[in-house]
Amino acid sequence: MICFWWKRKSSKNSQKKTKDYSHTHKLTNHTSLDKVKVDLKLNGKKDDSKNDQLALDLKSLKLKVPISADGNDNGSRAQTFSFDELAAATGNFRSDCFLGEGGFGKVYRGQLEKINQVVAIKQLDPHGVQGIREFVVEVLTLSLADHPNLVKLIGFCAEGEQRLLVYEYMPLGSLESHLLDLLPGRKPLDWNTRMKIAAGAASGLEYLHNKMKTPVIYRDLKCSNILLGEGYHPKLSDFGLAIVGPSGDKTHVSTRVMGTYGYCAPDYAMTGKLTFKSDIYSFGVVLLELITGRKAIDPTKSHKEKNLVAWARPLFKDRKKFPQMVDPLLEGQYPARGLYQALAITAMCVQEQPNMQPAIGDVVTALNYVTSQKYDPQIDRVQRCRSPSSPRVRRGDHKHKHNVSDDGNERDRSVN
Template sequence: MGCFAFRSGKTRSKSQPPSGSGARSPPPPADALPAKSAPAASDSSGASSGGRRSKTSSSVSTPTTPTRSIQELSDERGAQRLRVFHLDELGSATNGFSRALKVGEGGFGSVYRAFFRSAAGGRVVLAVKRLNQRSLQGHKQWLAEVQFLGVLEHPNLVKLIGYCAVDSEASKHRLLVYEFMPNKSLDDHLFNRAYPPLSWRLRLQIMIGAARGLDYLHEGVPEVQVIYRDFKASNILLDAEFKPKLSDFGLAREGPTEGKTHVSTAVVGTHGYAAPDYIETGHLTAKSDVWSFGVVLYEILTGRRSLERSRPAEEQKLLGWVRRHPPDGAEFRAIMDPRLGGRYPLAAAREVARLADRCLGKNPKERPAMRDVVEDLERVLQMEPPPPPADKKGGGGDGRRPPSAKR
């Protein structure tokens, strides 16, 4: 985001630090925090090069042995990286949480475009997510976002700028402030006909970035493994250059500790994306995320959601439908998104489907590690020529809008 400072309103509400079991020390007040953005991710774990470690001679992923908890890391690092906002300044930045500035809504609550003044006097646009008072997810997921995103740093994870927590007799307010992602989500561009179709190349580039984000969570943080647990197209946000960033860490969990193979937990997530082994047993591993990634790979191939009740019965469940059109079959083309208009290399599309099938393997141990998924997708990307040069009207060949188009 660069260096910037924020103007507060004339009055300030008392802001509460995030707290959970074991919280030891609250963050300093907002005015004591540095205005500059957090430094780049350390190179010690390979995060500076996409969060990927060098590939070992074995194709089996070896997760980092956790040595500290997210709670401990958050207590140590979050106070230095996150700004404590005050409710009145967020209200001012969103024009009283105006519906005109509302850009999205989910289980947590509503998201608003917010305008602040930079230290240089210019305008900074951020996103403010406000907890719905009737939300069933509530404080626990708000706290998870603060703790995880106060620790994690990667080019393919959305940046959390700060938070606000205010308790009064009348109500409790929980808000999060993020970098603003002007191109919304992969879900919008795949399934909303109001948007022009994404090109084949851009779809691959988005999935490569998303895979790098997951790889960083699984293997890029020396002290702890993170399982995302809610990978889906609507949680892949797109910046001004269509670079993807994973968002919404309310369901994220720490991976298994030393000597354990999984985390036993209640089954949560989004129907159609959760791995069947996780649903059946409650055993959560990094390979649960790999399954979800395989589902989204088929979504970018087909332009269909994982579940669409409006389609004929035999086509409502995406994975059941594509299994009848295997990558090596003569009718494989039938599953490809018609909005691509046939503009994709067939051999490359088959390779992506094969990779998706490996991610969707019944045995979690046989699913690839995300670092291997990244390498496979990068190889597939090289199977097609670069996009043609822009025409005289300024349109590109990568499926994006021209720079002058209204977003």
């Protein structure tokens, strides 16, 4: 049994987004931004001539724009760019500007003369997994969102058949490239950085769930969609699968199942009933990847270890086995108490029953506490020397007995 204490604060609904899992279920496909009746405004004007194509896309898809936390739609902060401008910024999409490729299409680094800024430009692949709907949803969601842990959408191009998105450039790339696909010679992320990234991602998720006027389920939380800026500052990206969450007395949104295998919540995959807790499960998988350095699904592993969550579940029940779960690349450089607390949060997030999973506000509170207890190799070395045998396990046992906050008011939360 795992117990973890934290001060509980009131929180609203909590959950988010995933990727195409439609081969598993095909249910009623509701529009991504249903029943949010706000007029589309772009750059403060209605139906600006440059934005006619986006307006037509919006009309044909029957999508509406969600309003922001202060009750205003704010117009759209996103600028419009011509295709020629974006082609010039990337040297006509030269190969040396290529950054990567996802379900939406290829991403390029560019220098936009119009705003004198280095940007990332994502070009829709007309034959790709995602399409016009995802393009429109991303423009609408990010144009109205404003949070330090969400990637900033600078602008877009909707010209003829061209669909491109322009984002702030994140110089360190994705979390995946630093954690799961580490290049030779690249230094692995240390414990403090991993927990900082986890706390930042949780904060961005909390904004979508609780602080937007129309709460949004992300549906695509995974390492490749967490981008890193200077100082490994994390930002959530890729909002093409975002969907407005249930409201009023509704408990879920019934939709065609979309998600990346390994991150998709089991209850959602089985029923097509999407809730905010679906995002909590995905977050738990990401947190487990940060701790273990293992992929959510790894076909190179043995049968028992291919699925990360399935491998971890029996280990959650035995505190003495916690050190076995830590990424070997950390080389023992982590705090036993912090590991215990991080695994406790993880275990609760990946519970199969949504009603057993914590709210995102509680996850943020818990992770902020974990990040405040930074790993200090000097202190840790002294603690290791004092422990007569099995230092990593014994140190964890000792810390568990004193696992309370400074004010001593945390509540006991248990996971079997």
